[in-house]
Amino acid sequence: MTRAIMLRRLLVTLVTTLVLTPPGVLAEADSGPGPIATPRPESRSAARDTWTGTWEGAASGTAPALPGASIRNVVHTSVGGRAARVRLSNRLGTAPLQLGSVTLALQLPGVPEGPGAGAVAGSVRTVTFGGARSLTLPAGRDVVSDPVALTVPADANLLVSVHTPGDSGPATFHRSALQANFVAPGGDRTTDESGAGYTRTIGNWYYVTGVDVLRRSTAGSVVALGDSITDGTGSSFSADHRWPDRLADRLRDLPAGRRPGVLNAGISGNRVLREGRGPSALTRLDTDVLSRAGVRTVIVLEGINDIKGSPEVTDPLDLENAYRLLVRRAHARGLRVIGATITPYGGHSAYTPAREAVRLAVNGAIRTRGIFDAVADFDATVRDPGRPNRILPAYDPGDHLHFNDTGMRALADTIDLTALVPTGAALHP
Numbered sequence: 001m002t003r004a005i006m007l008r009r010l011l012v013t014l015v016t017t018l019v020l021t022p023p024g025v026l027a028e029a030d031s032g033p034g035p036i037a038t039p040r041p042e043s044r045s046a047a048r049d050t051w052t053g054t055w056e057g058a059a060s061g062t063a064p065a066l067p068g069a070s071i072r073n074v075v076h077t078s079v080g081g082r083a084a085r086v087r088l089s090n091r092l093g094t095a096p097l098q099l100g101s102v103t104l105a106l107q108l109p110g111v112p113e114g115p116g117a118g119a120v121a122g123s124v125r126t127v128t129f130g131g132a133r134s135l136t137l138p139a140g141r142d143v144v145s146d147p148v149a150l151t152v153p154a155d156a157n158l159l160v161s162v163h164t165p166g167d168s169g170p171a172t173f174h175r176s177a178l179q180a181n182f183v184a185p186g187g188d189r190t191t192d193e194s195g196a197g198y199t200r201t202i203g204n205w206y207y208v209t210g211v212d213v214l215r216r217s218t219a220g221s222v223v224a225l226g227d228s229i230t231d232g233t234g235s236s237f238s239a240d241h242r243w244p245d246r247l248a249d250r251l252r253d254l255p256a257g258r259r260p261g262v263l264n265a266g267i268s269g270n271r272v273l274r275e276g277r278g279p280s281a282l283t284r285l286d287t288d289v290l291s292r293a294g295v296r297t298v299i300v301l302e303g304i305n306d307i308k309g310s311p312e313v314t315d316p317l318d319l320e321n322a323y324r325l326l327v328r329r330a331h332a333r334g335l336r337v338i339g340a341t342i343t344p345y346g347g348h349s350a351y352t353p354a355r356e357a358v359r360l361a362v363n364g365a366i367r368t369r370g371i372f373d374a375v376a377d378f379d380a381t382v383r384d385p386g387r388p389n390r391i392l393p394a395y396d397p398g399d400h401l402h403f404n405d406t407g408m409r410a411l412a413d414t415i416d417l418t419a420l421v422p423t424g425a426a427l428h429p
Contacts, residue, residue, distance in 0.1 A: 051212045052294035053221040054079050054152065056263035057177065057205040059287075060270075060278035062092050062170035070189040071206045072117045072182040072198050073160040074107060076240045078248040078262040079221075080154035081213025086127050086145040088162070089209045090137040091287065095169035097137040097207070099162060102127040103190040104148050104211075107157035115238075117182035117195025119159055124191055125150045139169075142209065142287065152213050154259075155252065160208045161190040174205040175277070176268045178232045178242070181205060203237075210263070212293040220296035221261035222247070222420050223289045225281055227305055229343065229411075230266025234402030241405040242266070246412035260420060263292055271305045272322045273313065285326060290333050297420045298330055299376065301340035304401075307358050308350040316361035323371045338419055339372030341379035343411075346389035347400035356389055374419040381414045382407060 054077045086104055090097035104125050108118035128146045129135045137143055152158065164171075165188075182198035189197040224230050224244040232242030248262040265288040269277025278284065281302045289298055300323070306313040313319055327337045341363040345351055363379055365371060382403070384390045390400060395407025403411065 049082075049214055049216055050294060051085065052079060052081070052215055052217060052219075052261045053210060053223075053263045053292045054081070054154075054213045054261045055158075055211045056223070056265055056288070056292065057174040057209055058265045058267050058278065058284065059089050059091050059172045059209055060175045060267040061173065063173045063175075063204060063206070065164060065167050065169060065171045066183060066206070067164060067167040068186055070161055070163045070184040070187070070198070072184070072195070073162070073205045073208045074115075074179050074181050075158050075160060075205070075208065075211055076179075076245065077152055077154055077156050077158060077211070077213070078251075079213060079215060079217075079256075079259055080152045080156070081215035082151055083214040084148045084150055084152050084158075085212040085293075086148065086160055086208065087142060087210030087212070088137065088145070088207045089142045089172045090139055090168075090207070091142055092172040093139045093168065093170055095139055097139075097168040098164060098166050099135045099137060099207075100165040101133060101163040101188050101190045102145070103159075103161045104150055105159045105161070105193075106150075106153075107159050108195070109157070115157060117159070117198035119193045119195075121193055123150065124193055126191070144212075147214065152211075154256070155248070158211060160211070162207050163188040163190045171206055172209075173207070174209070174267075176228070176231050176233065177203055177205045178235065178237055179203065179205070180238045210292065213261070217257045217259070219258050219260040220294040221263055221292065222297045222299065223263045223265050223292055223295050224299045224301070225285070225289055226266040226299075226301040227270040228266070228268035229304075229402060230264060230301055231268045232264075232266065232408070233268055234397035234399070235405050235408050239405070241408050243403070243408040243411040246409045247415060250412060250417065260296065261294065263295070265289060269305060270302065271309060272302045272319060272326075273306055274309070274311075276305060276309065282322060282326060285329060290330070290335075295335060297336045297338065299338045299340060299415070300326065300372070301342075301378065303342045303362055304345060304359070307342070307355050307362070308345070308348075312355065314354075314358060316358050316365060319362050320365045320369065320371065323366070327372060336373045336419075338374045338376055338415070339366045340376040341366050343378050344383045344389050344391050345401045346387060351389070351400075374416065376415045378411050378414055381410055
């Protein structure tokens with residue numbers, strides 16, 4: 001065979017391969033609870049465009065609807081992408097929710113009084129659902145939007161604006177956003193770039209429960225399932241200093257393609273076993289964790305409200321068994337689960353020696369009984385060595401239970417980054 005013939009055959013083979021190789025597939029998560037494919041370790045060269053969660057605000061209860069108003073929710077991204085999807089919820093509502101208009105935009109930074117309701121010029125995008133600009137969402141349901149053509153930066157604020165033309169009954173919301181959000185009292189102002197029409201400020205997220213981004217990455221996302229400590233109580237308002245935010249800050253040092261998104265599924269007052277502020281952790285595992293786009297790892301910090309609440313858990317085995325059930329359900333979806341030890345609360349009004357004994361026993365089980373795939377020993381990090389039933393004064397905002405900004409950073413720094421993804425899917429390039 002001549003050299004020319006060999007080269008010609010090689011060229012034909014190369015061209016055929018390029019023509020027949022399919023392009024990357026846009027992987028989309030189900031809009032509601034349902035199975036998610038078990039993550040498979042992929043090499044850097046196998047990276048493709050996939051949907052990954054960049055922000056979450058778990059539905060924690062209901063509030064009076066704001067008929068006729070436009071609500072501008074401010075949400076903070078952990079990772080970026082070349083397109084986005086918005087997740088909205090009427091999960092806890094009792095009547096069909098009328099969504100007249102929804103938009104997504106980049107928040108305008110740098111105004112003298114701090115970021116407000118204004119959008120970056122040219123960034124406002126109409127959000128559609130099956131091609132329609134309006135939607136009636138049945139009670140008890142969630143929805144994921146069509147892809148939105150907007151380049152989303154990491155570590156940035158987005159504006160998710162929702163207009164509800166009528167009174168649709170109790171509004172599904174996240175009670176403790178620790179974020180200034182905005183309301184325009186009358187009419188559809190969702191497409192406004194100016195924030196001038198948004199004259200009222202609220203501290204809740206209405207209807208929006210998540211944002212996904214389309215990105216070239218194999219890292220997936222990490223979900224923090226927790227209570228008020230994860231929700232950020234004690235940290236600075238509108239500063240994104242919750243410990244999951246601080247974890248996202250740490251991960252930002254990794255190459256973009258190896259950086260997982262971080263989703264905060266914390267609800268103040270939440271419990272593992274019983275309904276409280278929001279559905280119990282076991283009840284909401286499907287909607288707040290397993291149905292999220294690209295989720296690979298779950299960090300669980302829950303239990304203090306079961307111990308100190310009413311009725312209280314007095315047998316540590318009850319919490320241990322609940323953790324094991326949660327882990328089994330997550331493992332069935334191919335997820336890795338990290339358990340965090342329960343932090344001290346000596347000096348809080350609900351503290352008693354009997355409850356402290358339960359906390360210590362539960363922490364002992366988390367550390368030594370192989371419940372989780374890995375352990376983040378938050379208790380050891382934040383306790384006062386001289387009074388181990390209390391948190392260090394430097395971390396205490398004053399209530400002896402939650403954490404200030406410094407304490408939140410200490411919690412995030414406790415997590416071993418190499419434990420955040422399943423075996424074989426290394427974070428580092």
